[in-house]
Amino acid sequence: MPVLKTGVVQVMARGTDVAFVIDEKAPFDLVASELRDYLAKQNGLWSKGDITVNVGQRLLARQELAQVKAIIETHSGLKVTRFWCSPESLDGGDFHIEAKPSAARSSGSKRNTADKADKPPAHNEIVLPGEASNNPAQPSPAIVSFIEQLKARHNKNGARNRNLTEALFIKSTFRSGETVHHHGDVVVLADVNPGAEIRADGDIVVLGSLKGWVHAGASGDTKAVIVALELPSARFEIAKYQGIAPASTRRKSKSSSSGPRIAYVRNRSIHVAEFAGRFARYSKGVPYEG
Amino acid sequence: MKGRTIVITSGKGGVGKTTATANLGTGLAMRGHRVVVVDTDIGLRNLDVIMGLENRIVYDVVNVIEGTCKLSQALIGDKHDFELYLIPAAQTRDKNSIEPEQLRELCAELEEQFDYVLIDCPAGIEQGFKNATAAAKEAIIVTTPEVSAIRDADRVIGLLESAGLHRPRLIINRIAPEMVKRGDMMDQKDVEALLAVEVIGLVPADENTVVAANRGVPVVHNPKSSAGQAFLRIAARVDGEDIPLMDLEPKTGLISRFKDLVGIGGRTYSHA
Numbered sequence: 001m002p003v004l005k006t007g008v009v010q011v012m013a014r015g016t017d018v019a020f021v022i023d024e025k026a027p028f029d030l031v032a033s034e035l036r037d038y039l040a041k042q043n044g045l046w047s048k049g050d051i052t053v054n055v056g057q058r059l060l061a062r063q064e065l066a067q068v069k070a071i072i073e074t075h076s077g078l079k080v081t082r083f084w085c086s087p088e089s090l091d092g093g094d095f096h097i098e099a100k101p102s103a104a105r106s107s108g109s110k111r112n113t114a115d116k117a118d119k120p121p122a123h124n125e126i127v128l129p130g131e132a133s134n135n136p137a138q139p140s141p142a143i144v145s146f147i148e149q150l151k152a153r154h155n156k157n158g159a160r161n162r163n164l165t166e167a168l169f170i171k172s173t174f175r176s177g178e179t180v181h182h183h184g185d186v187v188v189l190a191d192v193n194p195g196a197e198i199r200a201d202g203d204i205v206v207l208g209s210l211k212g213w214v215h216a217g218a219s220g221d222t223k224a225v226i227v228a229l230e231l232p233s234a235r236f237e238i239a240k241y242q243g244i245a246p247a248s249t250r251r252k253s254k255s256s257s258s259g260p261r262i263a264y265v266r267n268r269s270i271h272v273a274e275f276a277g278r279f280a281r282y283s284k285g286v287p288y289e290g
Numbered sequence: 291m292k293g294r295t296i297v298i299t300s301g302k303g304g305v306g307k308t309t310a311t312a313n314l315g316t317g318l319a320m321r322g323h324r325v326v327v328v329d330t331d332i333g334l335r336n337l338d339v340i341m342g343l344e345n346r347i348v349y350d351v352v353n354v355i356e357g358t359c360k361l362s363q364a365l366i367g368d369k370h371d372f373e374l375y376l377i378p379a380a381q382t383r384d385k386n387s388i389e390p391e392q393l394r395e396l397c398a399e400l401e402e403q404f405d406y407v408l409i410d411c412p413a414g415i416e417q418g419f420k421n422a423t424a425a426a427k428e429a430i431i432v433t434t435p436e437v438s439a440i441r442d443a444d445r446v447i448g449l450l451e452s453a454g455l456h457r458p459r460l461i462i463n464r465i466a467p468e469m470v471k472r473g474d475m476m477d478q479k480d481v482e483a484l485l486a487v488e489v490i491g492l493v494p495a496d497e498n499t500v501v502a503a504n505r506g507v508p509v510v511h512n513p514k515s516s517a518g519q520a521f522l523r524i525a526a527r528v529d530g531e532d533i534p535l536m537d538l539e540p541k542t543g544l545i546s547r548f549k550d551l552v553g554i555g556g557r558t559y560s561h562a
Contacts (some may be wrong), residue, residue, distance in 0.1 A: 193442070
């Protein structure tokens with residue numbers, strides 16, 4: 001949920017996570033000055049904590065990353081522990097990527113909690129070691145990232161990363177023949193008609209009748225869910241699992257599809273239950289196994 | 291004043307695009323407008339037959355576009371006393387004979403001379419569809435209350451919207467009121483809910499439509515027929531008049547006949 005927004009710098013908060021998202025096209029000078037102004041204005045809003053800075057597709061030089069870090073840390077009580085950027089931009093970037101996870105971590109970032117240090121960063125995070133940012137000119141293996149490759153997307157950190165990708169809003173009826181693939185959550189403020197296809201790495205929420213084909217958690221996230229005000233669709237997917245409505249549901253589709261439904265993965269198959277909130281504890285619903 | 295170019299399309303074939311074009315064109319001409327209907331179904335021309343102008347064809351739309359004839363030579367005047375003209379499709383060529391840009395130029399020229407330019411679109415979503423829709427600034431979708439026609443209409447609406455033709459309007463053709471009442475056919479509300487577009491007309495299934503097409507006299511010429519009345523009302527709505535949709539209730543049962551007789555609620559169509 002975005003809480004605050006300025007022109008080029010956006011602050012997102014989700015639960016206890018706070019993220020700074022920086023516009024991908026704005027010139028760096030503007031970003032730096034806006035960020036400084038913004039933090040000065042909001043002085044005292046944050047006490048302290050670790051934050052992640054999402055730079056999107058922008059390729060920042062090391063000095064620039066360090067500058068962003070310095071601005072945030074001096075003007076708020078926050079400590080920048082990670083930078084995040086989209087995976088595509090790492091390939092062509094000027095970052096020298098060394099796959100030495102354990103060594104780099106012990107010598108580099110100073111994380112307070114042991115549990116955090118043990119968690120391997122996701123593939124598209126750039127861990128910024130403390131000394132490197134303080135002294136960016138030093139030619140040391142300063143910025144180390146653990147990119148396994150794009151397939152690392154499928155690891156268990158995938159779920160956390162997608163929180164940082166903004167949701168895609170589709171504001172009119174999604175019609176037959178229309179397709180979309182979004183690396184995040186997708187919200188449709190209308191019906192999804194038969195013959196339409198939506199693929200999302202995150203959740204799919206349809207504030208209407210879901211009659212088309214959708215695939216939530218398309219990059220492998222089994223925690224992804226599909227929520228729809230009506231779910232007459234007989235076929236959809238979550239992560240690698242396929243859901244096919246049982247024949248009985250299909251026959252009396254009108255009565256069984258009334259009311260909001262949630263589809264989720266339980267015991268390696270897709271279940272559908274009456275929607276009772278995103279974080280409700282769902283027991284076994286109707287298995288969609290055909 | 292510049293004319294309005296409206297494409298009549300459907301995706302699925304055989305739902306009544308050409309019939310709707312002929313009737314809408316005639317209806318608008320009856321209201322005193324200068325109207326031209328352009329058949330873009332190159333290779334499978336029909337509009338001339340339905341309008342009864344087959345024998346008068348000398349030049350066609352491809353001739354005009356290729357410059358073999360002047361625009362005025364390809365305009366065929368209607369048999370009746372209206373300002374209604376037809377530009378027929380070529381029968382011996384195919385959809386790839388013209389480009390969307392060429393048709394756009396032709397329609398721009400026609401807009402200078404006419405109040406309404408109606409484009410009869412071929413079935414499908416290929417080259418012919420692209421040609422026909424490129425020139426239009428408004429669209430009318432024809433569908434029947436059948437799932438297959440509605441699915442295709444949904445696809446076409448999506449394509450039109452992505453091409454910048456927003457808010458197309460819908461004609462639901464061949465409604466059988468008895469079947470709707472029995473619950474065997476989708477009604478206006480069902481179709482509207484599925485397609486989420488404005489309905490501009492409901493046309494009941496009417497034998498007169500077929501008879502009229504065979505005779506080459508569009509059914510609007512027969513004001514007693516229910517389909518003729520429906521098309522007249524659609525023409526009025528296209529023209530900007532705010533008239534309610536027909537309530538296509540089957541007129542059966544003693545009570546309604548009695549009411550008709552004594553004149554209580556004595557209108558054939560109540561407000562929808």
